[in-house]
Amino acid sequence: MTAGSAPSVVASAAAPPVLEARDLSLAFGGLLAVDRFTLSLPARGLYGLIGPNGAGKTTVFNLLTGVYRPDAGEIRLGDRRIDGLRPSAIASAGVARTFQNIRLFANLSVLDNVRTAAGVRARSGLVASLLRTPRFLAEEEAIIERSLELLDMLGIAHRASEQASSLPYGEQRRLEIARALATEPRVVLLDEPVAGMAAGEKREMRALIQGLRDAFDVAILLIEHDMGVVMDICERITVLDHGVTIATGDPAAIQQDPRVIEAYLGTADAGAPAASSTPGAT
Amino acid sequence: MKRIAERVAERAGHRTGAGSAALASAWPVALGVALAWLLQQWVAPAIGPFYARIVLDIGIAIVAASSLNIVNGFAGQFSIGHAGFMMVGGYAAAWLTYYGSIRLWGTPGLHGGFLGGGDLLFLLGCAAGGAIAAVAGLVVGLPSLRLRGDYLAIVTLGFGEIVRVVIQRTDDVLAPGVAERTALPAALGHLGGALGFPGLPTYTRIFYVYAVVTIVVVCAYRLKISSRGRALLAVRENEVAAEAVGIHTARVKVSAFVMSALFAGIGGGLFAHELGTTLSPRELGFQKSIDIVIMVVLGGMGSISGVIAAAAILTVMPELFREFSDYRMPIYALALIVVMIVRPQGLLGIRELWDTAWWRRIAGNRRGPRAIARAARPEDAP
Numbered sequence: 001m002t003a004g005s006a007p008s009v010v011a012s013a014a015a016p017p018v019l020e021a022r023d024l025s026l027a028f029g030g031l032l033a034v035d036r037f038t039l040s041l042p043a044r045g046l047y048g049l050i051g052p053n054g055a056g057k058t059t060v061f062n063l064l065t066g067v068y069r070p071d072a073g074e075i076r077l078g079d080r081r082i083d084g085l086r087p088s089a090i091a092s093a094g095v096a097r098t099f100q101n102i103r104l105f106a107n108l109s110v111l112d113n114v115r116t117a118a119g120v121r122a123r124s125g126l127v128a129s130l131l132r133t134p135r136f137l138a139e140e141e142a143i144i145e146r147s148l149e150l151l152d153m154l155g156i157a158h159r160a161s162e163q164a165s166s167l168p169y170g171e172q173r174r175l176e177i178a179r180a181l182a183t184e185p186r187v188v189l190l191d192e193p194v195a196g197m198a199a200g201e202k203r204e205m206r207a208l209i210q211g212l213r214d215a216f217d218v219a220i221l222l223i224e225h226d227m228g229v230v231m232d233i234c235e236r237i238t239v240l241d242h243g244v245t246i247a248t249g250d251p252a253a254i255q256q257d258p259r260v261i262e263a264y265l266g267t268a269d270a271g272a273p274a275a276s277s278t279p280g281a282t
Numbered sequence: 283m284k285r286i287a288e289r290v291a292e293r294a295g296h297r298t299g300a301g302s303a304a305l306a307s308a309w310p311v312a313l314g315v316a317l318a319w320l321l322q323q324w325v326a327p328a329i330g331p332f333y334a335r336i337v338l339d340i341g342i343a344i345v346a347a348s349s350l351n352i353v354n355g356f357a358g359q360f361s362i363g364h365a366g367f368m369m370v371g372g373y374a375a376a377w378l379t380y381y382g383s384i385r386l387w388g389t390p391g392l393h394g395g396f397l398g399g400g401d402l403l404f405l406l407g408c409a410a411g412g413a414i415a416a417v418a419g420l421v422v423g424l425p426s427l428r429l430r431g432d433y434l435a436i437v438t439l440g441f442g443e444i445v446r447v448v449i450q451r452t453d454d455v456l457a458p459g460v461a462e463r464t465a466l467p468a469a470l471g472h473l474g475g476a477l478g479f480p481g482l483p484t485y486t487r488i489f490y491v492y493a494v495v496t497i498v499v500v501c502a503y504r505l506k507i508s509s510r511g512r513a514l515l516a517v518r519e520n521e522v523a524a525e526a527v528g529i530h531t532a533r534v535k536v537s538a539f540v541m542s543a544l545f546a547g548i549g550g551g552l553f554a555h556e557l558g559t560t561l562s563p564r565e566l567g568f569q570k571s572i573d574i575v576i577m578v579v580l581g582g583m584g585s586i587s588g589v590i591a592a593a594a595i596l597t598v599m600p601e602l603f604r605e606f607s608d609y610r611m612p613i614y615a616l617a618l619i620v621v622m623i624v625r626p627q628g629l630l631g632i633r634e635l636w637d638t639a640w641w642r643r644i645a646g647n648r649r650g651p652r653a654i655a656r657a658a659r660p661e662d663a664p
Contacts, residue, residue: 065526091528103526105519107632108512116516119509120528121286126537129508130501134303135290136508142289143509149283183527184285215283 016078018043018219019095019187024063024073024083033059035243036073039221041187044213046220048234050227050254052263055240057223058100061189064221065097066090077186092120096185098176100192100223106165110156110175113164114147117182150178153215154208170201177208181216188212190222194229202226206233231255239263314496322489334488335558336601341491342552343593347577348498348586349545354575355583355632356511357538358518359426360435364546365570366442370418371411371547372554372561373449376479378407379555381469383483384461392483404485408494408551415547416540418445423539427532442571446563450476478562479554486556494552498545502586505541514538515584515632576614580621582628587635 017040024037034056041047049057062068064075066087075083082090105113122143124136151157154174159167164175173193180188193209194202206229213220224230230237231251239247239254241263247254254260284292326334350364382403383390393400418441425437452473456464464472473479505511516524517531525531554561573596581592600610621628635641 067522086530087525088528088530091526097526099523099526103520103523105516105523107519107627108515112512112515115509116512116524116529117527118286119512122509124509126505126510129510130504132303132307132504134300137303138290138293139286140509142286142293145289146283146286153283179527 015042017041017076018045018078019064019221020076021060021064022074022076024060024070024075026059026063026068026070033243034063034070034240035245037063037240037243037245039238041219041221043186043219044217046210046213046233046235047222048230048237049221049223049240050225050230050237051240051246054242055263056243057240058191059243060240061097061191061223064090064189065095091183091185094184094186095189096180096183096187097189098173098180098191098193100195102169102172102176104164104172104175104179106163108164109161110151110164110167111144111147111160113175114150114178114182115143117179118143118147118150118184121184147178147182150181151175154178155204170197170205173197173205174208177212181212181218185216185218187219187221188216190220190224192223192225194224194226202229205229209233310500311496314500315493318489318492318496321492322487326488336598338486338488338491338556339601340594340597341488341495342549342556343574343577343597344495344590345491345498345549345552346546346574347581347589347593348495348502349542349549350574351578351581351584351586351589352502352505352514352545353538353542354578355585355589356506356514356518357535358583359535359538360431361422361438361539361542362435362568362571362575363422363438363440363442364542364574365566365568366438366445367415367418367543367546368550368553368570369442369445369449369563369566370543370550371408371415372550372566373411373473373479374414374547375404375407375411375551376482376554376561377466377470377473378410379404379485380455380479380482381461381464381466382407384458385466388462389458390481390483392485396487400483401485401490404483404551404555405490407555408490408548411551411554412544412548415550416544418547419539419541419543420536422543423536426535426539439568439571442568446567449473449563455479455481474562476563478560478565480560482555482561484555484557486552486554491552494548498548499586499590501541501545506584506586518584573614576618579618579628582630582632584632585628585630585634588628588630588633591635592629 019041021039026034128136237254246259247257455474513529577592581588
């Protein structure tokens with residue numbers, strides 16, 4: 001798997017990054033939650049962000065998606081600066097995300113969850129919506145069609161008419177990914193996509209995530225505590241500890257990095273974070 | 283996977299013609315207006331003035347509740363100052379018809395027959411009332427960007443009270459003869475104060491009320507089933523997630539307030555010119571706001587058919603059980619408490635009547651999201 005993804009790493013090194021963060025910092029009062037975070041995510045890249053609990057991973061996501069404004073540093077999507085924009089503007093620009101604690105539109109149907117996100121790309125205004133002009137109808141049809149295809153791809157099309165909150169946990173995670181993809185993103189940020197899943201579900205989700213980049217031409221950055229998944233599918237990994245980036249590199253290098261081992265296990269002689277164990281999840 | 287824009291472009295070739303599209307777009311409104319006409323011409327004379335009056339009240343209640351449903355039910359912004367918007371619209375319309383009538387015809391009485399000069403002035407007044415209420419909605423909507431829940435409720439409550447107090451401070455209505463010599467803007471200071479606006483021409487007919495009901499309900503429903511409307515629902519469901527999928531939540535909330543206030547203002551204009559009601563600050567005060575909130579909460583926040591049903595029932599009940607009118611508020615309060623405990627989403631929740639299980643059992647499973655999804659499903663999908 002590592003060998004298979006190697007060529008794309010080489011190719012992407014030359015291409016300009018689709019998402020670039022430079023020296024992002026954010027302090028909550030006296031606590032420096034994120035300290036000079038830097039990331040360069042190439043098109044179709046699949047990068048990981050790991051670190052012990054409280055390391056600032058989700059805070060980085062919140063910075064990248066505009067929930068928090070960085071105190072310093074800049075974020076670029078393509079050649080456009082997106083730091084300081086509101087979250088909806090960043091989403092429209094092409095950065096979609098999922099949430100660690102799932103945030104669906106709980107009372108809406110599964111289809112409507114995805115339709116709502118796809119609808120953001122609709123151009124019809126309020127008047128056209130009320131008059132139901134042919135263009136508006138064509139747009140709504142296109143939105144339903146694409147939404148159903150997305151649900152199909154994520155394996156939850158049979159649930160389309162059910163209420164989102166009634167889905168089992170794993171399917172809710174899938175729905176969140178479908179909804180993120182519906183916004184037609186260039187970059188998808190996945191916050192613990194396999195958390196709490198059984199081994200079989202994890203395997204499916206892993207394959208799914210890998211399939212996304214080609215199917216949707218997106219770059220993916222994921223936070224994950226499951227080392228087996230991260231080491232397997234990520235081309236490059238950034239390790240955070242107390243807001244500080246302590247290591248960046250390919251999975252093999254990360255597994256050997258003494259600082260990473262120390263951050264996770266506290267001592268330098270306990271070995272690398274082993275595949276399939278989840279050191280940070282406690 | 284193809285993007286939305288590509289799919290829309292593909293469809294551009296085989297869209298339905300403009301004529302049939304216009305027909306499909308217009309028929310619900312045309313049907314509603316035709317029914318309004320039937321209601322006025324045949325039903326109202328048959329049931330007599332007492333019941334005709336109740337039918338009229340139901341229509342106005344539907345307008346008020348359906349408009350509140352947009353901001354309260356769809357967008358989830360709890361507003362308890364809705365009667366304030368009706369008051370703004372009602373007084374604006376009253377000012378225009380009363381002082382306008384005196385200017386044009388020398389008397390504030392009825393002028394002209396059906397769709398005659400007086401009726402047109404009245405309709406213009408309702409439209410102006412809606413427009414001015416919409417501006418008020420914009421002003422009230424702005425604080426909603428920083429506030430939520432109880433805090434927003436307090437702001438909307440404050441708005442209703444401010445409108446009430448401002449109108450209470452106005453001077454007596456100018457009589458014909460004096461009114462001609464006063465400029466229209468100056469007449470704004472003469473809206474009758476605490477006692478109300480006497481002598482308004484009673485232009486509100488069942489036909490007009492139900493034509494407005496049709497427009498409000500069709501707009502609300504079409505909003506709900508469009509991407510624009512789903513953005514409102516998304517804000518209500520989860521603001522963080524809505525923002526994360528690209529919905530400008532601030533803009534959505536303010537536009538919900540504006541739309542809601544627009545329709546409420548028109549409803550206020552209808553209320554002001556209804557035979558038997560007095561346009562007074564007390565009539566459209568806090569109590570009225572609460573009545574409307576109860577209709578929305580009982581019917582189901584976000585359910586158009588549920589809110590219509592609740593508006594009708596809660597208008598008819600007090601009339602039919604006049605002898606229990608003293609117990610109306612305790613009963614309402616009790617009903618509200620029970621609903622909040624047993625079904626916090628209201629009787630129908632966000633669903634429409636035809637989405638419910640028992641309706642499908644009766645009518646067959648033809649509608650509902652499942653059927654829609656099936657119908658919309660492309661043939662080639664697995």
